[in-house]
Amino acid sequence: MPELPEVEALAGFLRERAVGHVIARIDVLAISALKTYDPPVTAFGGLTITGVARHGKFLDLDVDGVHLVVHLARAGWLRWREEFPARPPRPGGKNPLALRVHLDDGSGFDLTEAGTKKGLAVYAVRDPAEVPGVAALGPDPLGGAFTPAALMEIVKGRRTQIKGLLRDQKIIAGIGNAYSDEVLHAARISPFKIAATMTEEEVATLHEAIVTTVRDAVVRSEGLAAQDLKGEKKTGLRVHGRTGEKCPVCGDTVREVSFADSSLQYCPTCQTGGKPLADRRLSRLLK
Incomplete structure (x- = not known):
């Protein structure tokens, strides 16, 4: 399971590669992974990724003021792609792909989840605090309040x-x-x-x-x-x-x-x- 150090590293990775890019579109392959419906993921198309943060084990992409918040759970992972295959992925079956984010330069990333027990969660929200797991977090071990x-x-x-x-x-x-x-x-x-x-x-x-x-x-x-x-x-x-x-x-x-x-x-x-x-x-x- 990805924990604080890995999620912090993923946040840093995305700051270098994704910030400043426009989201072309988001493909949802596993509808069960999407935990919210307002705003819809289609609303991210045409918006720019302006920042990436971490809240505990949650990854938070700020996209022109709306947020794509991800919890990778036990077997989820983020896989960066410089370019995607020409053939679009098919949902269902044994395909571990849950969600794909296309950026304006042809690059982007996949959110995948192995195994049969699915826990990967993706939230589209206007404020990260709208995510129950984020709102309930205790102090961060690397924060100044943790003495x-x-x-x-x-x-x-x-x-x-x-x-x-x-x-x-x-x-x-x-x-x-x-x-x-x-x-x-x-x-x-x-x-x-x-x-x-x-x-x-x-x-x-x-x-x-x-x-x-x-x-x-x-x-x-x-x-x-x-x-x-x-x-x-x-x-x-x-x-x-x-x-x-x-x-x-x-x-x-x-x-x-x-x-x-x-x-x-x-x-x-x-x-x-x-x-x-x-x-x-x-x-x-x-x-």
Whole structure:
């Protein structure tokens, strides 16, 4: 799933290539991806892309004052094209293409989504705040308001595991499954630790890990072409997606806890005092 660093890099990529260009037309191939109808996507034809922003994991194209806001969800992606094939795409079937944006010079981009579970969302709005997910976002980890004191207020009184808190977009914007694993490994904190039990020192350490991990990932992604971002993300991860490999810090084996639709990775030595966490799904299978 694209998270804050990848979406920020995509925003930068589009600022360089799309800003200043006029949208010739927009083809909607997967009508389920379009979540709004007023203004219609046809209204973007003939308008100029004047800016590109990011809100958490949402990508926001400002098109002469109206906005095309995109959430790539779990398996969505943006693919830039210098030119499109002569034959127009056909909707339906196994075609992963959801939406195509044609620019005035013949270039443009596709929004694609792999798999059968569809979550890609496209909003045509007059104000990004009209998108419910944007309006509900918590503070951005790279914003000035996200301080250790602000994080202390966030965790205070929350009887929830810190892994889940970091992934909740209404609490902190932009961090998903992968970077929450990376943040907790850097902070040497168990993903199952209850947020409300954290000391001021632990919160300060967590804040530093959040800001550093996210900022470093953004820096690594700067200037990369859209097609190279996924590979860069995977290369930069130390524990997420590396079950069975050696922890780059201590050499212990990276472990995994599986859930119904996701999993987390961690290092027992670095994060849980050497004790493996219970994998509840595996435990149920063994009963």
